[in-house]
Amino acid sequence: MNNDFYRILGVNESATKDEIKSAYRNLSKNYHPDVNPSSNAAFVFSLIKEAYDNLYDDKRRLTYDIGRRTTHNTYATWKKETSDQQSYSSGDPITKRISLNKIGKILFANVIKLICLPILLFLVLMDNLFMLLCAITEYIGGALILISIIITATTLYNGDFKDLWMPLLILTIGGVSTKLAFFLSTLISDLRDKFIYYIY
Incomplete structure (x- = not known):
């Protein structure tokens, strides 16, 4: 045969x-x-x-x-x-090369994570800071609205209409500050989430 x-x-x-x-x-x-x-x-x-x-x-x-x-x-x-x-088999050069490549990739990924750890901590800190800032601006915004109402009422009562720009300026500053704080807080949160997703 x-x-x-x-x-x-x-x-x-x-x-x-x-x-x-x-x-x-x-x-x-x-x-x-x-x-x-x-x-x-x-x-x-x-x-x-x-x-x-x-x-x-x-x-x-x-x-x-x-x-x-x-x-x-x-x-x-x-x-x-x-x-x-x-x-x-362990003695095969191709397998050895693949294993070395995997080990190299793992080591490289861990080094990148270690290097990026301070950046991540900074982003987390800034995120918490801007969240606190948002809360503060909300309280300040409420106080500014109350102050603007008082100033407007006083101005109208006295008949001095030329001073109406002051409460409008106060309301504008309060609104812009609140919006800016929320924008920065959202931006930092997105950066933190993307950083964690792509690196970790």
């Missing part, structure tokens, strides 16, 4: 009986001991004859095909498993 009869005759696995006979006759013209004086002609022709006898007979061909496929599949499976074991 070590010899591949199809390769010996030079035909495909789907070859017909006529193709097998034709291949056998052509090879016999070149390798038959009666026409070929070389020392190995008899041996080569015996292989050709064996291949022809096994492939031309339907029952023998079926038996040969079954055994051939079983042997081929077993060998292919063994070769794949052996190749996989060699590829994933």
Whole structure:
């Protein structure tokens, strides 16, 4: 079963009986001991004859095909498993290179995290600071509104309309301060969240 009869005759696995006979006759013209004086002609022709006898007979061909496929599949499976074991073994240079790359990436990521830790702490501190500032500006804004109402009422009561710009200025400053504090707080919070997402 070590010899591949199809390769010996030079035909495909789907070859017909006529193709097998034709291949056998052509090879016999070149390798038959009666026409070929070389020392190995008899041996080569015996292989050709064996291949022809096994492939031309339907029952023998079926038996040969079954055994051939079983042997081929077993060998292919063994070769794949052996190749996989060699590829994933600790001594394989490719595996070593992959392992070193993974270790290098892990070390690099940890170094980046360590370097960026002060930045993260600063962002957290600033976020808390601006949240506190937002709370303060809300209280101040409420107080400024109350002051503006008092100034406006006093100005209208005295009939001095030229001083109405003062409460408007106070309200504007209070509103802008509150909006700015909320904007900065939101910006710092977004930066902190993105920093944590991409780095950590």
